[in-house]
Amino acid sequence: MTMQPASTEIASRTAAIVQxxxxxxxxxxxxxxxxxxxxxxxPQEVLPVIADGLNLSRAEVHGVVTxxxxxxxxxxxxxxxKLCQAEACQSMGSDAIAAKVKQLLGIDFHExxxxxxxxxxPVYCLGLCACSPSAMLDGxxxxxxxxxxxxxxVAEVRS
Amino acid sequence: xxxxxxxxxxxxxxxxxxEKVAKAIANELAERGIEAKIVRNGSRGAYFLExxxxxxxxxxxxxxxxxxxxxxxxxxxxxxxxxxHHKRWLGxxxxxxxxxxxxxxxxxxxxxxxxxxxxxxxxxxxxxxxxNAVAMAPADIVKQVTESGLRGRxxxxxxxxxxxxxxxxxxxxxxxxxxxxDEGDSATFxxxxxxxxxxFVLIEGMAIAGIATGATKGFVxxxxxxxxxxxxxxxxxxxxxxxxxxxxxxxxxxxxFDMEIRVGAGAYVCGEETSLLNSLEGKRxxxxxxxxxxxxxxxxxxxxxxxxxxxxxxVPIIMDRGAAFYKDFGMGRSRGTIPIQIAGNVKQxxxxxxxxxxxxxxxxxxxxxxxxxxxxxxxxxxxxxxGAYFPRALFDTPFDxxxxxxxDGLIGxxxxxxxxxxxxxxxxxxFAMEFCAIESCGKCTPCRIGSTRxxxxxxxxxxxxxxxxxxxxxxxxxxxxKFGSLCALGGFxxxxxxxxxxxxxxxxxxxxxxxxxE
Numbered sequence: 001m002t003m004q005p006a007s008t009e010i011a012s013r014t015a016a017i018v019q020x021x022x023x024x025x026x027x028x029x030x031x032x033x034x035x036x037x038x039x040x041x042x043p044q045e046v047l048p049v050i051a052d053g054l055n056l057s058r059a060e061v062h063g064v065v066t067x068x069x070x071x072x073x074x075x076x077x078x079x080x081x082k083l084c085q086a087e088a089c090q091s092m093g094s095d096a097i098a099a100k101v102k103q104l105l106g107i108d109f110h111e112x113x114x115x116x117x118x119x120x121x122p123v124y125c126l127g128l129c130a131c132s133p134s135a136m137l138d139g140x141x142x143x144x145x146x147x148x149x150x151x152x153x154v155a156e157v158r159s
Numbered sequence: 160x161x162x163x164x165x166x167x168x169x170x171x172x173x174x175x176x177x178e179k180v181a182k183a184i185a186n187e188l189a190e191r192g193i194e195a196k197i198v199r200n201g202s203r204g205a206y207f208l209e210x211x212x213x214x215x216x217x218x219x220x221x222x223x224x225x226x227x228x229x230x231x232x233x234x235x236x237x238x239x240x241x242x243x244h245h246k247r248w249l250g251x252x253x254x255x256x257x258x259x260x261x262x263x264x265x266x267x268x269x270x271x272x273x274x275x276x277x278x279x280x281x282x283x284x285x286x287x288x289x290x291n292a293v294a295m296a297p298a299d300i301v302k303q304v305t306e307s308g309l310r311g312r313x314x315x316x317x318x319x320x321x322x323x324x325x326x327x328x329x330x331x332x333x334x335x336x337x338x339x340x341d342e343g344d345s346a347t348f349x350x351x352x353x354x355x356x357x358x359f360v361l362i363e364g365m366a367i368a369g370i371a372t373g374a375t376k377g378f379v380x381x382x383x384x385x386x387x388x389x390x391x392x393x394x395x396x397x398x399x400x401x402x403x404x405x406x407x408x409x410x411x412x413x414x415x416f417d418m419e420i421r422v423g424a425g426a427y428v429c430g431e432e433t434s435l436l437n438s439l440e441g442k443r444x445x446x447x448x449x450x451x452x453x454x455x456x457x458x459x460x461x462x463x464x465x466x467x468x469x470x471x472x473x474v475p476i477i478m479d480r481g482a483a484f485y486k487d488f489g490m491g492r493s494r495g496t497i498p499i500q501i502a503g504n505v506k507q508x509x510x511x512x513x514x515x516x517x518x519x520x521x522x523x524x525x526x527x528x529x530x531x532x533x534x535x536x537x538x539x540x541x542x543x544x545x546g547a548y549f550p551r552a553l554f555d556t557p558f559d560x561x562x563x564x565x566x567d568g569l570i571g572x573x574x575x576x577x578x579x580x581x582x583x584x585x586x587x588x589x590f591a592m593e594f595c596a597i598e599s600c601g602k603c604t605p606c607r608i609g610s611t612r613x614x615x616x617x618x619x620x621x622x623x624x625x626x627x628x629x630x631x632x633x634x635x636x637x638x639x640x641k642f643g644s645l646c647a648l649g650g651f652x653x654x655x656x657x658x659x660x661x662x663x664x665x666x667x668x669x670x671x672x673x674x675x676x677e
Contacts (some may be wrong), residue, residue, distance in 0.1 A: 011562075086594075
């Protein structure tokens with residue numbers, strides 16, 4: 001695990017992101033994406049900095065951050081595995097796949113393994129519906145998941 | 160001539176191992192000392208054949224698929240660079256039945272060439288629609304789009320030309336074109352495919368929309384689950400800007416139009432147009448009450464055209480070939496073509512663009528070839544998570560907005576998910592409610608609370624607790640959600656629920672009877 005940056009450092013890095021993007025029309029989502037990319041999550045300390053930069057209340061910024069599934073309050077594991085749980089994948093056995101992954105990793109959805117290696121999340125559609133069941137591992141797309149591919153994925157995130 | 164090898168870089172092909180195939184081919188070329196050019200194209204949409212590798216020969220393209228990395232050595236041994244025979248040989252891609260049976264208008268170029276080559280785009284008729292548009296009066300462009308009969312391909316089916324006319328007629332110094340690329344419905348991937356495989360057609364369509372309505376700024380709101388589409392669109396916008404397709408003088412005309420790519424943040428409800436606008440403005444993606452219509456007060460309160468990717472990407476061909484050409488395809492009030500996305504438990508999954516009017520049965524049995532598992536088809540969900548489940552008894556329904564509505568269904572964004580006879584429709588109905596509960600924006604009560612109560616009531620049904628009473632309660636709840644919700648999320652969740660109850664009543668019988676029946 002890397003050390004958490006001190007809050008003054010978070011504030012200055014956040015201020016730089018806000019400064020860079022604040023002149024966009026509707027800058028808040030691009031700023032939040034930028035922050036999540038920078039820190040791996042959206043730390044509480046950034047809220048007053050963004051609010052100040054965009055002339056919003058801290059509550060408004062908090063409301064936006066918590067509305068969207070993508071923005072994390074805590075850092076994720078080193079890998080993020082998203083399993084599609086939507087209908088097309090259901091028709092090809094995504095329920096059984098999810099049960100197996102949960103068992104192999106010993107965690108449920110929205111949890112991170114104790115060693116911090118992987119966070120498991122459901123996703124509702126990756127647009128890979130003609131090659132179901134599908135998943136995304138750290139931004140890499142995987143189709144037609146089967147036991148063999150699952151074992152490969154689990155070995156990769158555990159290594 | 161240096162041989163050219165086409166290996167798709169579309170997400171679907173990548174998910175099936177296209178990257179490993181590309182590496183294996185590059186290694187083999189190096190090892191054998193053969194000079195060849197590898198082109199990364201989009202996908203033609205026949206996903207059951209992906210990764211589909213094509214080579215350019217003197218007699219035209221020859222396709223091979225589905226190619227595994229382990230096939231690569233033997234492909235070279237069989238002389239595939241000259242179209243030689245091999246167990247993966249498919250012949251000319253245009254003659255592959257799944258592709259040959261299609262009518263490709265919107266997807267005419269998708270998957271053929273490098274999606275970021277503007278020259279390749281122009282060589283296949285790209286920019287002709289925009290060239291025509293810059294020479295026309297805005298009202299005439301709007302008239303042509305209206306006459307083509309094009310309706311919103313996002314799901315609502317509202318006539319595109321009428322939306323544009325409202326924006327054109329609303330005076331304001333600033334107007335916007337917003338492209339809804341928040342393709343969240345399961346079974347749909349047409350938007351993704353076109354953004355990854357032919358991004359310039361969307362840019363061209365948006366520029367035409369801008370010129371037609373007096374809007375000078377466009378946004379494409381792409382869901383974050385589509386990182387490849389985001390990357391391709393960003394690059395395409397830069398190229399278009401560099402070549403004067405976007406900018407202060409679109410194609411050298413006095414019209415200005417530029418655009419930005421924006422990324423969503425994992426909220427399904429942002430596919431609803433007003434919540435998408437709020438999200439673009441940097442707010443919570445909460446649905447707005449209508450009126451005011453976005454065409455009058457949309458993004459930042461300004462007149463805004465908000466259209467789906469496929470609606471906008473269908474405009475260039477209408478402006479190129481004319482309204483009559485486009486309108487000639489289709490049936491009834493559903494004109495033109497629709498990219499049907501065949502998904503789930505099917506033998507031949509992929510994108511099938513056809514004129515409106517094919518029956519659901521033709522699509523499922525003939526085009527998709529039945530289920531991948533080989534078991535009988537039990538149910539087909541048409542239109543994504545908010546669409547109805549149709550049994551085989553309704554397979555004669557033609558693909559048409561009105562015909563589906565008549566049978567309490569919808570075509571939505573034209574995705575269809577096939578389920579075999581192992582599907583449990585009570586479980587599917589429960590999922591519809593659960594999904595609505597997860598994704599509800601929370602603004603209106605029927606959706607926010609109704610969906611949670613729906614899950615609980617269906618759970619009681621599953622447990623065999625007062626089945627008749629609880630079935631009546633679910634039906635009543637669906638009625639409240641359908642007529643009392645502000646947008647389609649709460650309003651359409653009853654479609655999958657009620658269609659499951661109506662068409663598959665045996666799955667909703669009390670638990671002991673269900674066990675006995677099995």
